[in-house]
Amino acid sequence: MKTKLRPFFVMLILLAGFHPIATKATTIFPIATNLSLLEFSCGIAFGGTNYLVAMEVGANVVGQRVSTNGTLQDSQISVGSNPGFPPNIALAFGQTNYLLAWSDNSVSSGVDMFGQFISRNGAKIGSKFNLLSTQGSHGFQYVWALASDGTNFLAVWQDNNDGSFYGQLVTPAGTLSGSAFLISSQLQNGNGAAVTFGKTNYLVVWQSNNGSMGNVNQAFGEFVSKNGSPGSLFQIGQTSSEDQNPLAVAFDGTNYLAVWSWDPPPETGGSVTNWDLYGRQVSQTGAFPGSELQLVTDPGSQSFPSLAFDGSNYLLAYSDMHWNSNGSFNKTNYNIRFQFFNRSGSAFGSEFTNFPSQKTNAPILTLNGLLFDGSRFVMAATLGTIATDAGGNITGFPSSEVYGSFIPKSTPPTPPPQLTSLIYTNGQFSLMLTGTASTNYVIQVSTNLAVNNWLSVVTNTATGGTFSFTDTHATNQNRFYRAMQK
DSSP states (O other): OOOOOOSSSEEEOOOOOOOOOOOOOSOEEEEEOOTTSOEEEEEEEEOSSOEEEEEEETTEEEEEEEOTTSOEEEEEEEEEEOOTTTTOEEEEEOSSEEEEEEEOTTOOSSOOEEEEEEETTSOEEEEEEESSSOOTTOOOEEEEEEEEOSSSEEEEEEETTTOOEEEEEEOTTSOEEEEEEEEEOOTTEEEEEEEEEOSSEEEEEEEEOTTOSSSOBEEEEEEEETTSOBOOOEEOOOSOBSSOOOOEEEEOSSOEEEEEEEOOSOOBTTBOOOOEEEEEEEOTTSOOSSOOEEEEOOSSEEEEEEEEEOSSOEEEEEEEEEEOTTSOEEEEEEEEEEEEEOTTSOEEEEEEEOOOOBTTBEEEEOTTOEEEOSSEEEEEEEEEEEEEOTTSOEEEEEEEEEEEEEEEOOOOOOOOOEEEEEEEETTEEEEEEEOOTTOEEEEEEESOTTTTOOEEEEEEEOGGGEEEEEETTOOSSOEEEEEEEO
């Protein structure tokens, strides 16, 4: 912001100074880099002393402990196999242990979803256990999401028979608390759900067409109490989407923020090339503090969001992919991007990237891969290569690895200082600086902007948010002033 004033050849210019927003970590660290296997990150949780990363490695479901300095602890912890793709794996930390949940696609009948507790020290607690007491009339069960209220866990899964979403509470002892309960019986439910715990309830979110004809999808939500009592379904999204993708949801201590992919109709030949990310705040009673938000609407397709809150602001991570003008996938233009948002869902700072390519592997996916550990964000992501057919359609992943990164918490820009002219008398020019209370500022002066020669004339603290300054040398010559945070 610039303001000009010329009293007797004196000019006042404001140049705002502020603390930079932290945008990237200085290093990344390897988590799974065996080039002979496909490795996909499927979630990360913090146990207070270390992290656990859930992954699909080859056909196996594994956990990998990582220290708070990014070094691997012990070897991979194998708990199951055949989670499919995208992997039906979920992870959360409770009071004392991690719970890793997954679906086993090799199971042709009966219960196919399982859980395994893992201690902070990386030891498996007991054996794997069923996440459903009996199959009953259910079809294949797809694990989509997992969260903890600090004591129990809520697993969210989908029945392949009719697409309905169900919930199951799990105690810290590894027992099922009550029976599985219906969350939503909407027809044509979407491929994915997300869940988080607030102060008193879980919030489960998903996309569905609600039984409407065609691909007219909306974002929906439902609260679930700590004792496993589901509330009533309510619609979150206001704009219909042609397609659907995995979602993300986080809680800021007052409201939830749900984030989903939005694809404007119509699709061209069944090809989706223009996903954006939409979101909306949800109160603890299911009300909406504001309307639907267009969070990310960049060129290309943004999908697979991960979301975390650092006590002041949200950080959103997402996959960013691009297609060529003929509709074929651009194999050289994909990345994982990040953007800070305040509690109201307004972006600040610039989008940034954080993972450089490793060998031929570039950042691809962020499946449930972001958390805030109390002092910084921690990210686990999949880097890889993408194969296409002759028509440019994605056919698979020739290689993939898992890397992690630490990202500093948000530092929003300080509001710029304001300089106001007070009076010019007998060669003396008085100014008032208004800025952030208890912040140090420097006022500089120049007589010739062409050479950009600035002289600091006063440094002071804006006690109470202001301080005044009088330049006793403002004689008949051009005088340019600027104020910057020191």
